[in-house]
Structure formats: C-alpha cells, structure tokens
Amino acid sequence: MSDNILEVKNLKLYYETRKGIVKAVDNVSFTLKRGETLAIVGESGCGKSSMAKAIIRLLPRNVHTYSGEVFFDGKDIMKYDDNRFRREVRWRKISMVFQGAQNSLNPVLKVGFQIAEPLMIHEGLKKEEAIKRAREALKLVGIHEAFIDRYPFELSGGMKQRVVIAMALVTRPEILILDEPTSALDVITQANIMNLLKRLKKEFNFTYIFITHDIALSSELADKVAVMYAGEIVELASAEVFYGEPNHPYSRKLMASVPTLRTDKKLEFIPGAPPSLINPPPGCRFAPRCPFAMDKCKEEPPVYNLDEGHFVKCWLFEEKR
Amino acid sequence: MSEDNVLLKVVKLRKWFEMRKGLFGEVMYLKAVDGVTFDLNKGEAISLVGESGSGKTTLGKTILRLREPTDGKIIFKGKDITHLPNDKLFWYRREASLIQQDPFGALPAHFTISKIIEEPLIIHKMGDKEERRERVYKALEEVRLTPVEDFASKYPHMLSGGQMQRVAIARALVLRPSLVIADEPVSMLDASVRIEILTLLRELQDRLKISFIYITHDLATTRYFSEWIFIMYAGHIVERGLTKEILRNPLHPYTKALLSAIPDPDPENRKKFRDVPPGEPPSLINPPPGCRFAPRCPFAMDKCKEEPPEIEVSPKHFVKCWLYA
Numbered sequence A: 001m002s003d004n005i006l007e008v009k010n011l012k013l014y015y016e017t018r019k020g021i022v023k024a025v026d027n028v029s030f031t032l033k034r035g036e037t038l039a040i041v042g043e044s045g046c047g048k049s050s051m052a053k054a055i056i057r058l059l060p061r062n063v064h065t066y067s068g069e070v071f072f073d074g075k076d077i078m079k080y081d082d083n084r085f086r087r088e089v090r091w092r093k094i095s096m097v098f099q100g101a102q103n104s105l106n107p108v109l110k111v112g113f114q115i116a117e118p119l120m121i122h123e124g125l126k127k128e129e130a131i132k133r134a135r136e137a138l139k140l141v142g143i144h145e146a147f148i149d150r151y152p153f154e155l156s157g158g159m160k161q162r163v164v165i166a167m168a169l170v171t172r173p174e175i176l177i178l179d180e181p182t183s184a185l186d187v188i189t190q191a192n193i194m195n196l197l198k199r200l201k202k203e204f205n206f207t208y209i210f211i212t213h214d215i216a217l218s219s220e221l222a223d224k225v226a227v228m229y230a231g232e233i234v235e236l237a238s239a240e241v242f243y244g245e246p247n248h249p250y251s252r253k254l255m256a257s258v259p260t261l262r263t264d265k266k267l268e269f270i271p272g273a274p275p276s277l278i279n280p281p282p283g284c285r286f287a288p289r290c291p292f293a294m295d296k297c298k299e300e301p302p303v304y305n306l307d308e309g310h311f312v313k314c315w316l317f318e319e320k321r
Numbered sequence B: 001m002s003e004d005n006v007l008l009k010v011v012k013l014r015k016w017f018e019m020r021k022g023l024f025g026e027v028m029y030l031k032a033v034d035g036v037t038f039d040l041n042k043g044e045a046i047s048l049v050g051e052s053g054s055g056k057t058t059l060g061k062t063i064l065r066l067r068e069p070t071d072g073k074i075i076f077k078g079k080d081i082t083h084l085p086n087d088k089l090f091w092y093r094r095e096a097s098l099i100q101q102d103p104f105g106a107l108p109a110h111f112t113i114s115k116i117i118e119e120p121l122i123i124h125k126m127g128d129k130e131e132r133r134e135r136v137y138k139a140l141e142e143v144r145l146t147p148v149e150d151f152a153s154k155y156p157h158m159l160s161g162g163q164m165q166r167v168a169i170a171r172a173l174v175l176r177p178s179l180v181i182a183d184e185p186v187s188m189l190d191a192s193v194r195i196e197i198l199t200l201l202r203e204l205q206d207r208l209k210i211s212f213i214y215i216t217h218d219l220a221t222t223r224y225f226s227e228w229i230f231i232m233y234a235g236h237i238v239e240r241g242l243t244k245e246i247l248r249n250p251l252h253p254y255t256k257a258l259l260s261a262i263p264d265p266d267p268e269n270r271k272k273f274r275d276v277p278p279g280e281p282p283s284l285i286n287p288p289p290g291c292r293f294a295p296r297c298p299f300a301m302d303k304c305k306e307e308p309p310e311i312e313v314s315p316k317h318f319v320k321c322w323l324y325a
Helices: A048-056 A082-088 A111-122 A127-140 A145-149 A157-169 A187-204 A239-244 A249-256 B056-063 B090-095 B113-123 B129-142 B148-152 B161-173 B191-208 B219-225 B243-248 B253-261 B267-271
Strands: A004-017 A020-033 A037-041 A063-072 A094-097 A175-179 A207-212 A224-229 A232-238 A303-307 A310-313 B006-020 B027-041 B045-049 B071-076 B096-099 B179-183 B211-216 B228-233 B236-242 B310-314 B317-320
Touching (some): A004 A048, A020 A048, A020 A063, A020 A207, A020 A232, A048 A094, A048 A175, A048 A207, A094 A157, A111 A127, A111 A145, A111 A157, A127 A145, A127 A157, A224 A239, A224 A249, A232 A239, A232 A249, A239 A249, A249 B191, B006 B056, B027 B056, B027 B211, B027 B236, B045 B219, B056 B179, B056 B211, B090 B096, B096 B161, B113 B129, B113 B148, B129 B148, B129 B161, B161 B179, B161 B191, B191 B211, B191 B219, B211 B219, B219 B243, B228 B243, B228 B253, B236 B243, B236 B253
Parallel strands (some): A037 A207, A037 A224, A094 A175, A175 A207, B045 B211, B045 B228, B096 B179, B179 B211
Antiparallel strands (some): A004 A020, A224 A232, A232 A310, A303 A310, B006 B027, B006 B071, B228 B236, B236 B317, B310 B317
C-alpha cells in the first residue's frame, strides 16, 4: 500500500543485561500515512525511545532480539543489512531529533559545519555545497544565516534546539522522529518550537513521530496517539478519540492525571509503579494497577480493533466487538 | 487581614551577584532578584512561577538566608532576620526548610533513610534516641513510606525517584517548620508521580498548617496546589494575586504570553499556531532600566523605559506594568 509511508509490524527490541532480558519494545505494530503525526506517549521507561531507536536502527551493543517488519514506502527495511540501511534509510529517509540534543552540539565546531556534516557523510557533497544547503536549512528553522559561523555557546537554548532540528532536516528526509524535542526548554520557547514544527509540517508535508511524556504537549502535533505501557502499545487512537475519551483504563488514568489550565477537573494519579521489563508478569501488564482488573487479565489480552484506526489491547472490549 | 496572621514579610528584597571582568576590571552586577515585596500568611501557599533564569530559586534561597541579601528586608514572625549573623539564625533554620529539585543529589548516599531524617533532630538537639526514632517513624508514615520499618533501614539508591522525594519531604518536615520552600519539587519526576507527590505536599501543608512557597515553571499544576500565584520575570515579580484570579484574568502581557503558551490536551491544538512573543529573557547583568519585558512586549511604549510601579488593580491583585497605571 503506497498510502502508508511507514508500517511497523510486530517490532521487538530486547536488551540483554546482567539481570536478565529487558523487553523494551514488545510486539509493537502501527501504520503511518504520509504527512501524519503519530505521538507516542507514556511514562519514562515504557519503551518510547527504544521504539524510536528500533525504527531508525541505532542500537546499543547489548541487543538480544531485534525482529519484526518495518515497511518504508512498501519496502521492508528490516531486511536491509546495516550498510544498506545506513546508506539508504537512516538520515536520508528517516532522521531524528534526539532528547537533549541541544546540549550535545560540538562546542568547538561552528554550527554551520555541524549542520553540513550529515550531507558530506550521507550524500557525499563537497564542503562548499554542503554549507550552502546548511544555510538554507538554518533559514528554514527561523535563524538568520549569519549564524552559520557562530559557535554553539553563542546561541540561546531555543536557537540550539532549532539548529538540531536543522541538522535533522538538511538531508531532506521524509520521516522525522522527535524524541522529547523541547524537554529542557522554557514554556514560551517550547511554544515557539512547536509553532516551527507545525509550519514545517504544513510546508513540506513531513511525517512526524513525536515522542513525549507530556500529554498536553503531544496534542500540539498529534493526528494520532499511541499509548505505551511497559513495552507495549495499549491503545492506538485518533487525536479526537484520545484527547476526548480514550478507552484503555491506562489511557483514561493518564488523561485524568494531566493538570489543565482552562478546565476544572479533579486530578488523579495512578497508584503503584510500572512493572519491571525484565520478566514482566504474564497477561495484561497494567492489571496490577488497573481498577477494572479481573481474572481473565492473567492471560494476555488481544488487540481489539474498535473502529477505523482505533486499537485497544484490553479484555474489557471483548464483548463490545 | 491582621498583621499577626503574616508569617513572612519581604520588602524590596534585592540579591545582586558581583561579577568582575579580570582582576582590576569594572564591577558588574547580576541582578538576580531586584526589588521583591510580598507577604505570606500563616498556612497559605504561594506558587512562584517563572522561566529558568528569572531569579525564582535565588529568591527562595535568599529568603532562607542561604544567600546573603544585598538590600531590602526579610521579616519572619515579626523579627528582622535580613542581616542576622549565622550563629543567631539557629532558630530560623528550624522554622524554615527547603525541599530541593533533585532528590538524587539531595540525599547523602551513605546514610540510611532513618539517619537522613534523624539528622536535623540531632543537630537541633531534640529528644533522646528513643523519641527521635519515634519521630522518624512518624515522619515516614506521614509521607506514606510504609511499612516504615522496611524503609527506615534502606539506602537512597534502593528507592525510586518518587520515594526519594518523599524522604526529602519527610526530612524537611520532621522539625515541624512553619515555612517550607519547595524548589521545583517534582520537575525531575514522572508525570503521574508528580501529581501524587504534589497531592501529598498539599495534604501535609493543610494538616500541619505550614506556609509554602512552591517554586515552579509549570503553571498548569499551580491551580491545584496554591492560593496565590506570583509571576516572576528577570528578577521582578511582574504580577501577583489569587490563583483563580490570575488564571481567569491575567493582566501583565508576560503572564498572558505564559498562559497562552501552555496547551491543554485538545485535538484542535494541532490545527493552529500559538500566539507567543519571540525572543528570550534579557541578560540580568546590568539590565536596561525600565520594564524588562518591554523588548518582547507587543504593547511596549515610550514610558516603558522607566521602571513601572506595582499597581493594585483589584484587591490583592498587583501588576507591575504601565498599562494599568
């Protein structure tokens, strides 16, 4: 299907540690249309960032299992060997803005060179040409091109974040993975960066995968939302459904814990803590904290397709099918 | 409001840090807190909201006398403590305590939980060993680290972030202070744990009648946890008033910008752009005179080159802006 730019099927990423096997991403599936934004939300340690790393194949050394299918434009890129993946996919088709990346800019290199570097590496451009493209990328993210010769310490936090976004865009990828792109920024700067991402999406029809723990912020970009819990997607829904009335008990609890400025509601929190990803309990992983838990939850719940593009992994929806 | 209900009075408080370029270079001042005035009543909570670098942490630490004030007055329970020497501040240290942002750094790694909470009691020579143990257990119960016997003998690294922050809270409250300053107490924690910890803090504050200054950059949580909101920008409090009033009727252009920058979960958000001012807060080193928000303010006028007065627009709602003069 050419309509879907990305199809992920049964993706697994397990790590091997001294304490056992960590099931960071466990059987995750979703599809994404061109120009759509998928927000991935969940608590820290639920596997959000691991999922991103699995898609763009930036893996640590202690990988135990890395399997499943990832179709980009209909081609299964999981079948590519590392060399081909690096040459054809990573940064050229799918690029990423890493969490806290604004603080990992190289302090002794001019920002222009740092933006141009992926072009020299991935597209084999000469330095002058690459710098020219870097200049365009800077303008695109709203920084005056004179900044091309500045060093990172001369830039504010918000500008550094824009530089990092320019780095991810300069190779003209089609999918951009944003891992907590504003987590260290102040709210007004954050709103400015969100405006920038919205503008880029409108102009270039980018496909975003937006990873965040901030539910309110996720609604700034998301067309659909995947809720992750303990390595699994427990609900996948359109923005309208998720921010209106999500279905999975965990999604509901998560929404109830979001403080709001404009509406009065009682704030709730979810007692307990997520399970360890080393030997997670069989059955539903949220059951120990779930107010609706029943006997059946000891078995693994199937994924129910409630509506077009709306999936819930929970036994409660068994009879509603 | 009667004067004896006031716990803390801060008058035109300044904290300037001296900076010098080279050994004989010109002296410059980083004006982190520049003329802050307010009262805090017994048993009430203030949220001090501002971006990073706005001076909110410095204000908190100066009130606690962990920083030497440059100018102005701090009056606590009717006593002027602004320049009291350290050896006369012992009672104040018992009355006013701090909860820090980072529980991982705030707890000594080689102490057991019970030792961490007991230490303030030892320093302030309170009770014998048996009494102290009782108070430690009670403090652990208050922050719901139960069964207390289990937690008492653990070390910080054995706890989760939320549990560590509970220990820090227990330590801050064990001396029964009348003022607690909590500096971003939940910003290092996960979203759902945040609400849990803030709910606990609010409960304890209500029950023990403690006055609270809650320093945060997260405006969305303030409405649930404090009576008052103070908005700080570049060393000034630009607006202060009742939480409900500020959220319903923000007056200062900066407060308005701040509020409009914060999303509520809503699928409509993705379809529109947010109306926020460009730019960044000014440098606090020799800042220009006048309103410090003026360079980013859509309503800036000539007059803004002079420092605006603090105007009481409606009862107890103060704004530092020429628009309301």
